[in-house]
Amino acid sequence: MSDGILLATDASNPQVVGAYKFDATSEERARQLPKPSGYKILCAIPEVEKQFEDSEIGLIKSDETVRIEEILTTVLFVVELGPDCYVDKAKFPTGPWCRKGDFVLVRPNSGTRLIIHGREFRIINDDTVEGVVEDPRGIKRK
Secondary structure, eight states: TEEEEEETTTTSSOOEEEOTTTOOOHHHHHHOOOOOOOTEEEEEEEOSSSSSTTHHHHHHHHHHHHHHHHHHHSSEEEEEOOOOTTTTTTTTTTTTSOTTTTTOOTTTTSSEEETTTTTTEEEEEGGGOOOEOOOTTTTOOO
């Protein structure tokens, strides 16, 4: 019973509805990512630099500063597109605005935020993408 998630609809007879492997490999963890539905896009937050780039002495950012930068990031990495992304030809006459593997620009704090295995992900709408960038390094929120 310790390897499953209990469904508590009936306290006298709980049912195991799924299993979670706490010692999962990287590949097994990747399969635990949600599949976006409809016109949703699953995005990962690119890793934030742990030290200030202008610091000649290697000044380290506090955990709170890193957390705030992750929350308010304007750059996301596209992990997976839902099956209905960009299919509306009237709304997207020029085709998809992004593809799997792109770095995209969005408004700060966009989408549904979730933490999976200690990494933050976002689920955004397909029309939330404001641009695609080849190299996100150096892009900062003002």
